[in-house]
Amino acid sequence: MHSEFLMGNAAIALGAIAAGVDLVAGYPGTPSTETLENTAKYKPEGLYVEWSVNEKSAMEVAAGAAYAGARTMVTMKQVGLNVASDPLMSLEYIGVKGGMVIMVADDPGPISSQTEQDTRHFAYFSKLPCFDPTSVQEAYDMIQDAFAYSEKYGTPVFFRPTTRICHAYASINIKDVDEYKKNSPEGFIKDSKRWVIFPRLSNANHKKIEARNELLKDVFSAYPRNMILNGGSDKGAVDGEIAALGGLNAAASKKGIAAGGISFALTMEALHGRTDARVLKVATPHPFPEKLAVEFLTGLDEVLCLEELDPVIERELIYVCGKYGLDVKIRGKLTHDTANAGENSLDLIKQYVGSFLAESGSADIACEPENAPQPPTIPIRPPVLCAGCPHRASFYAVKVAMRRQKTIFCGDIGCYTLGNAMPLDMCDTCLCMGAGINIAQGVYRIEPDTKAFAFVGDSTFFASAITGIINAVYNQAEMTVCILDNSTTAMTGHQPHPGTGRTMMGEVVAKVSIEAVLRGIGLEFVETVDPLDLEKAVDTVKRAQEVPGVKAIIFKSPCVAITKPKGKAFIDPEKCIGCRKCIREIGCPGIVINDGFVCIDDSLCTGCGLCAQICPVGAIGGEVHD
Amino acid sequence: MIKNIVLCGVGGQGTVLASKLLAAAAMEKGFTVMSAETIGMAQRGGNVFSNIRISDGEAMYAPMIGTGEADLILAFEPGEAVRMLPFLKEDGFVITNTRAVKPTTATLTGSGYDAGPMLEYLQKKVADGHLMQVDGDSAAAALGNPRVLNVVLLGAAVRTGALGLTEEDILNVMGKVIKEKFLDLNRKAFTLA
Incomplete structure (x- = not known):
């Protein structure tokens, strides 16, 4: 050890x-x-x-x-x-x-x-x-x-x-x-x-x-990690952590708390020093330790269930009360004593425990003095695509190519879901892994005059998009599938997948080619383009629209979080006319306004060069992608 | 006794390394450590926080800290210090970096966001002598590497004495947490502010 x-x-x-x-x-x-x-x-x-x-x-x-x-x-x-x-x-x-x-x-x-x-x-x-x-x-x-x-x-x-x-x-x-x-x-x-x-x-x-x-x-009633915490009893001493709660006078208490998962740990924090509740720790919610629950419930008037997500422990205890004819009031999500959605914070658990035990003890909830200074407005920080993320360029190319046309942009699960943020606004739907491909087909069937697009990442493509594309081809749908291939599973922290040519055992293996898969399915229009080359990317999207059936564009550029920056952009203050088109069009976190001037944040810029291709007066230069 | 520490900032500022250094130093002294980290979608430019709890033997069950329980808030960004301020104990310490990180939404909408009002509010709310404002970015830049911001701020936090850890405690464990070639740089950064 x-x-x-x-x-x-x-x-x-x-x-x-x-x-x-x-x-x-x-x-x-x-x-x-x-x-x-x-x-x-x-x-x-x-x-x-x-x-x-x-x-x-x-x-x-x-x-x-x-x-x-x-x-x-x-x-x-x-x-x-x-x-x-x-x-x-x-x-x-x-x-x-x-x-x-x-x-x-x-x-x-x-x-x-x-x-x-x-x-x-x-x-x-x-x-x-x-x-x-x-x-x-x-x-x-x-x-x-x-x-x-x-x-x-x-x-x-x-x-x-x-x-x-x-x-x-x-x-x-x-x-x-x-x-x-x-x-x-x-x-x-x-x-x-x-x-x-x-x-x-x-x-x-x-x-x-x-x-x-x-x-x-x-x-499981005898499994030592399911336990009644009870200062005077022999139960409860599983490890150092939990045995430390001595002094709970369970015999005298008519109230109990049943908890599992992190809510149990938070309950123990909230009960710190209190001895007026019996506690049931549920380590195996299924099959439910019924005998132990009966032992816990016997002699109690009321039980508060503290758990996250669904009222699983709560329903089990209600069932046990019914089965054994126990007259114990079970409280929790079903009785609206606790929230039925969201995470349990320590503050929330303290509040629940405090009001549940209010009759036998005092709840200590901190209050703000009335004349306290009001806090200034703190900015909201929604997650955004990283500075230099190639997905931004891919979305922008499609947006530019399809301006003033009736379109639907079906998104999927991954970093590129963040393409929904303003000003890109390029994610009209997102449901679950791979769903975007089929959702686009469904919308197209009802509105055939809509240009349907589905965006899917490389890892999601392998995980669950291939069958959807086969479905589209077989059933004669009209759509453009955009594969945003950054050669990694970025959102979850850069795991390898079949397209990367690396395995978790450290082997270097043949890459499964997305392009070959698509051609094998029978797509005729399959083009790979660097999204950071805006003109070419826009042209590819436009040409795809001239071809009937299911088309695919592979926007290929590596994730900026795991590649060396190409350089840093620089805005020439002499040339910049302050139109802020760069900010309004792509919303890159690397472009900021300092003292009224549009500037590049050197700590974030990767030199992707997208902004330089958008600037109407050519004011953005420096070392950028070409 | 339990020391509760809140680390907060914007995704990518290096809060996780700072919490690992604290944990390693505390464990070296035989203390028990728990922490809760923000990992996942929020890392993409979102606000992130860590809760760190260090116990000298007192029973500790959960890694999370409640309102009014933090002995120290170590903020990598002044607005984030304000966001987490409700967690501070009445006589707790706040170490804050002074440079504001502007969210893209603020740039897009042209709405102003500056460090000034955040720091003023902190000055009003934090007990006298318990607020340290550190221009950590300039200090890190002076060392030639903006990435050591976290260690610069951690140094300031340890020197308050509020963590029950000394400078030596941290310096002793740096070799366990930080790669050899960055050790000198980090040692310098730690003793700088």
Whole structure:
């Protein structure tokens, strides 16, 4: 054992490695991404790690390896699970031989996601056990438990941290390399009665799954990470952190708080020094530790549930009260005592705990004195495309080429979603990975006089745009697909993908050519153009409009965050007429106004040269792209 | 005892390295450290913050800091110091960089945003002698590398004494966190402001 300061996702990665994981597959997505990256960083001999093209592929690769007895982990964000749900739902009916942990990071807020969906519901829906850590240390310890339970019960299990676990850091205790579990996979043993899903097998296995989950309710009631915090009782001493809460006088209390995930940690902060509430810590929201819940509820009048996303613990407790005839008032999201959307901050939890326990203690909420000075207006800082980002140039070229025509610009998931910001305003729709291609087809079918465009990044192209393009070609749609190829997965922190020619195992491999894929599908107009060459880019977009059917333009220019700047632009104050066209047209953060003069911010400019091509009087020069 | 620190700024200013240095120094002294970072979409020019908590043994469960609980706010941008100010304890310290980073939206709309009103507000709100205004960008530029802004500001923060860490504590762990070829530069930057 030794102590290290680790990000939650790194702790999860090291925990999986300590549990002897043999294969890790995933697709990038905030806040899950660093988990797979860290398994690659700390990779012991024999561990295989891959970025798969999407979550469905990752799930299936991990399942295959688990069939062969390997311990496997698959990583994704919550919306990625939607993509992987097809193999997931069937996989539960087949089961696994080696331990398989599906690490899905939820994103309350949401901070970097489309939805606030709750993977604990997916656990209920798919019938998988679910582990929900409350801290970085617990994430490290608990993922090792997750592998053990998975293997013991022959089922994949969910491991569901949230953003404040994934992206928290903590000094935690971790195992030394010689303490790691060594796993030797048995290999795949042929048995078509076990591995081939047929209705008869599904029917038989469904009964087994239900029986197992009944059993797991009891097993999890005894799982030490599910606990009643109770100063005088023998429960609660799992690790140093939690045992430190002595002095809770649970016997005298008629009020209880049930919490899971980061909300549990925040509850413990809020209860600091208070002894007037019994606490139920829920580490396995599914199957719910029913016996433990009955023990917790017995003797209480009221329980407040503190959790993010959906009221999962709350509904389970209501169910337990109904089933066992317990007269306990369960409060939370369903009773509007707590917010039903958004993240739980420490302030919010303090407020909830304060008002819930108000009768037996005083809530200390800080108030501002009345005559305090009013704060000045602080600027809003929405995320924007970086200075010099080639996506800006691609969007601008299409905008210029299509001026005064009826158009729809369907966006997708990635940095280029930021093309929606003013003044570009080039993202009319955005739904989910790859959707833009099909949305454009749908709009075209209803409004055939609309010039339909779909913008998709290179990683998203491989992940889920190809089938949409085949659909468009087969069904005779009219549209222009713009592939914004910056040769990386930029938004999530620059992961490699099939077009980059690099793998997570460090191999240099043949690049999958986007152009060849498109030609293989049957597109006749496929052109690759440098978006930073504005005139040529505009011309390419215009020529594409003269061709019927599905056309594709690959705007190819590397991400500025991982390439050396080409130089710095310079605005000649003698020539600049102050028209501000550069600012109004492209909104680059590298162009600023200082004392009324338009200037280049040297710390941001990459010398992409787009502004120089827009300036009507040729006032912008310096070292720029040509 | 727990020390609560808020680091804030604009995406790309290097707040994460500063929080790693603090954590390494605190751990070297046997303290427990937790922090929460902003990672993801907000990094693209958005406002970012870190919460860092250092405990000498007192029970600590969550990495997040509540209103009125921060012993020190280390702001890389004056407007961001104002944004995070509600988190400051009554007698807490504020170290702020003086250069404003103008958001693109302000440039586009022509709406003014300057450091002046932000610094004035901080002067009114922060207890006497507990506000340090540092022209960190000029100091970093003088060293020939604007990227050491974070370490310049961290130096000023440590010298308040509010973190329970000394200059030596930080200098001792720099070698663990920073690459060899940048060590001298960072050591200079740390002792500069």
